[in-house]
Amino acid sequence: MAPTIAPVPKDLKKRFQTPRQEMPAQDPIARGKNFQEVTLGLEAEAAKLEAYRCIYCKEPECVQGCPVGIDIPGFLHEVEKGNFAEALGILKSTNLLPAICGRVCPQEEQCESLCKTGKSKGNRPVAIGRVERFLADWERAGGIAKPVEVAPPTGKKVAVVGSGPAGLACAADLAKLGHKVIVFEAFHKPGGVLVYGIPEFRLPKAIVAKEIANLEKMGVDIVCDFAVGLTATIEDLQKAFDAIFVATGAGLPYFMDLPGENLGGIYSANEYLTRVNLMGAFDPEHNDTPVVRGKNVVVVGGGNVAMDAARTALRLGAEKVRLVYRRSHDEMPAREEEIEHAEEEGIDFTLLTTPVRYLGDDKGRVVAVECRKMELGEPGPDGRRKPVEVAGSEHQFPADVVVVSIGNGPNPLVPRTTPGLETKKGKIVARDGSGRTSMKGVFAGGDIVLGAATVILAMGAGRQAAASIHEYLQTGTW
């Protein structure tokens, strides 16, 4: 959808002088002890004021920064006027999961990084993500959006493999186009990383459930407890569906193969977060799945997942949470906001440090991590300065829980069980833009193609694939 271009208002100066509305948040000390959402969301008046900061650019670059191409000025203009239902309608015509995107997108690198208001001296970009989230929250609180239009049924059936961000975004678009969509999920709950990975305090699971329920209302069916590759193969699905979209994500945790890594209390971030988020180990009164609650927790890594793990450990009652990262603060791949939140909550950042082995007790439980100091050397092929170990710098930290969060590889279930599917380093090879794989009628997108990336990039890939699947279903040409 083309972005809205409206006549430029006369009060530009006033708009420029309106300050960016701060996000209200729980007190850092109090929130470190609960699993409730950290940020509280803008009030209606603040959201209107924030939308008022939009200066009606002739060529709104913010839209280009959005992987799913939301008509940002369009919905901001409606919010400014207080027309929340219209605003939400505009938002939902391109993005059916705004409550999620408004919370987890790295807007500072996307839409907000291109905002012209933010480019002017001494000013900051319009908080697009916060307004988006406001609209989604407004709907959840009882507001009613303009209903999403669904095309008449086409009679075509599409299987979506995996119910993470890529799968859900693809399913939403296809359903809107009138195709019958069935989503297959191996876990007992849909949502992928949104339910097992991202913690409750960043993305409440009730919100994810609500967004998914909205998709089901549009006619998308979700089948849980179904592992494509094992319960049925891609070949089996081909017999029953006109097209297949594989979005199985990057769910294979990497370990470092260090001595002692199989001691009790040492988790991959995936296992740790799955136990806590999906299985509800944070609430042992109602859930049976256990998790080791340590006094001294060491998290290895510097990405968003490491921040999530560290902040989760704190909320499980750890006295000291130490995040060990082999490079310096500037190279940390986590979002700045997440790093700030973690720092505020008292996570100890031990930088330029890497674990070299784990020490255990006679019961096989971890008691300490031995680390080595690092120095930054020459820039590597990715442009980041390569860390080099400092000889003789060994030192130990006490640890009864260690969470290894150094990244994930592509989920191997589909590639391993689909002989005709071309892969590269475990990732499915899909053509840029279309998501077409080496098998006719089979598309792929999200982390299974990109490697571990972000929620919104996966959603973007899902939307692209939906457009390409729609074209294929109409023309039949491959």
Place this chain on the structure above:
Amino acid sequence: MGKLARFVKGARTRFPPVPRGPHRMELLKQSFELLEKRELAPKVNLYKVRAPQVARARKAGQFVIIRVCEGSERIPLTIADADPVAGTVTLVVQEVGSTTARMAQVKVGERFADLLGPLGAPTHVAKIGTVVCVGGGIGIAPVHPIAQALKAAGNRVIGVLAARNTGLLFFRDEMRKACDEVRVWTDDGSEGKKGLATDAIKEIQAEVGQIAEVVAIGPVPMMKFVSKLTKELGIKTQVSLNPVMVDGTGMCGGCRVSVDGKSKFVCVDGPEFDGHQVDFDELSRRQAIYKEDERRAMERLVKEVR
């Protein structure tokens, strides 16, 4: 109705409905209804569960992950048998903790909340000669489909049922059907011969001369000592490991064990491994990580039932 019964019954109402409409396919008929249940031994139950997709896709050696009801854990259970025509899988479960105790409360006609499978790599089945399939206690259930498959491939299969006493043995007829010959050994001599699984292997080795392969499934100490013996005797040995699991699809690594010095994920690389290469002591230690939590979960369950 007791609190626990309500809790378990809740699994039925909370289960997502099977999608309806013209697109409705057999592919989607998942309900995980408990069709048959019977006690095989004290605290050991057989469950026949409706799961047509799993029944059709499964091969010997594979397992499922089950979640009894809302709030309960995901636990792995080997598929002891399956009927692809009737669309059922058979599970044999020993009550050892809170989740298996909850499972025992489920009545015929009720549903399990979730059942995912078939998971894991199937047993490698080839014609190799005389194979000894040892089931130790509850391990008799997972060894059964492997014996079936090995016999179907043309091997001479000798089954060994081993347990502490006669009360803990089951599947005698099933194993007789699956094997060419079945021998029973108990620690106390209350049925069959008196002795351990290792004694059974020594006896068979002495009679047969050449055993092509041993498949041993049971408690970790039994698999450990069988593997130690067969290593000395130079007999290839497969064991099936049962570590703590969460997802069962390779995305967490909770089930990792050291095999030949390398870390393996049992749920996707296994569950079967070369017994001579498995670090059984590490496996035992990893199985004991949640002992305290398991005790607490059991206490809570007992309170709920009262």
